[in-house]
Amino acid sequence: EAQVTQNPRYLITVTGKKLTVTCSQNMNHEYMSWYRQDPGLGLRQIYYSMNVEVTDKGDVPEGYKVSRKEKRNFPLILESPSPNQTSLYFCASSLGQGVGYTFGSGTRLTVV
Amino acid sequence: TQLLEQSPQFLSIQEGENLTVYCNSSSVFSSLQWYRQEPGEGPVLLVTVVTGGEVKKLKRLTFQFGDARKDSSLHITAAQPGDTGLYLCAGRSVLGAGNNRKLIWGLGTSLAVNP
Numbered sequence: 334e335a336q337v338t339q340n341p342r343y344l345i346t347v348t349g350k351k352l353t354v355t356c357s358q359n360m361n362h363e364y365m366s367w368y369r370q371d372p373g374l375g376l377r378q379i380y381y382s383m384n385v386e387v388t389d390k391g392d393v394p395e396g397y398k399v400s401r402k403e404k405r406n407f408p409l410i411l412e413s414p415s416p417n418q419t420s421l422y423f424c425a426s427s428l429g430q431g432v433g434y435t436f437g438s439g440t441r442l443t444v445v
Numbered sequence: 446t447q448l449l450e451q452s453p454q455f456l457s458i459q460e461g462e463n464l465t466v467y468c469n470s471s472s473v474f475s476s477l478q479w480y481r482q483e484p485g486e487g488p489v490l491l492v493t494v495v496t497g498g499e500v501k502k503l504k505r506l507t508f509q510f511g512d513a514r515k516d517s518s519l520h521i522t523a524a525q526p527g528d529t530g531l532y533l534c535a536g537r538s539v540l541g542a543g544n545n546r547k548l549i550w551g552l553g554t555s556l557a558v559n560p
Contacts, residue, residue, distance in 0.1 A: 337487075375552040376488075376533070423487050431537035431546040433478055436487030 339437035356424030365407040369420040414444045449551035457557040466554040469516045474536030482531040
């Protein structure tokens with residue numbers, strides 16, 4: 334089954350403790366992206382990757398890092414999480430930027 | 446700045462009713478996508494419309510892209526409780542080259558269909 338898999342689904346952490354949210358896709362898509370979704374603000378792009386070793390900032394990249402060492406994986410790293418990063422995070426992949434996306438099931442992150 | 450406005454923001458109807466939700470912009474898009482998102486899950490792509498004036502049907506859902514490619518509508522006939530969810534539209538920008546065209550998202554219409 335074609336899918337994007339994110340882990341974990343839920344995460345509660347403390348301010349400043351580094352964390353990684355993993356994302357993997359099995360569709361051989363070149364394009365992958367991370368979004369956060371907040372009430373009243375909608376989906377906002379954090380980072381995206383056009384291909385292996387090619388990443389770029391989205392609209393809200395501050396406080397986040399990504400890497401794309403393999404085509405299928407695109408982890409999101411929060412080096413020093415803060416409470417304003419409490420959000421619902423989605424990884425998505427597609428054949429190209431702006432082409433129809435397949436989303437993961439989401440990671441609900443709470444930073445206390 | 447390219448924006449997509451969706452209306453209404455919230456809609457609560459009874460099973461069997463018809464409804465239309467709208468996605469409007471002052472900007473032109475090369476294509477427009479509609480997604481449905483259920484609580485706690487990721488958005489799921491329903492349809493992509495590409496040509497101005499294009500109409501696509503998916504069972505009881507009818508999608509239309511405006512002639513000028515600045516707006517779109519989603520009409521649901523005889524709504525069912527399973528149609529409940531957040532309906533998001535996303536337009537692919539005409540700015541940028543080839544595969545590097547951004548997706549602009551609306552905030553969504555939250556639909557509740559009551560039995």
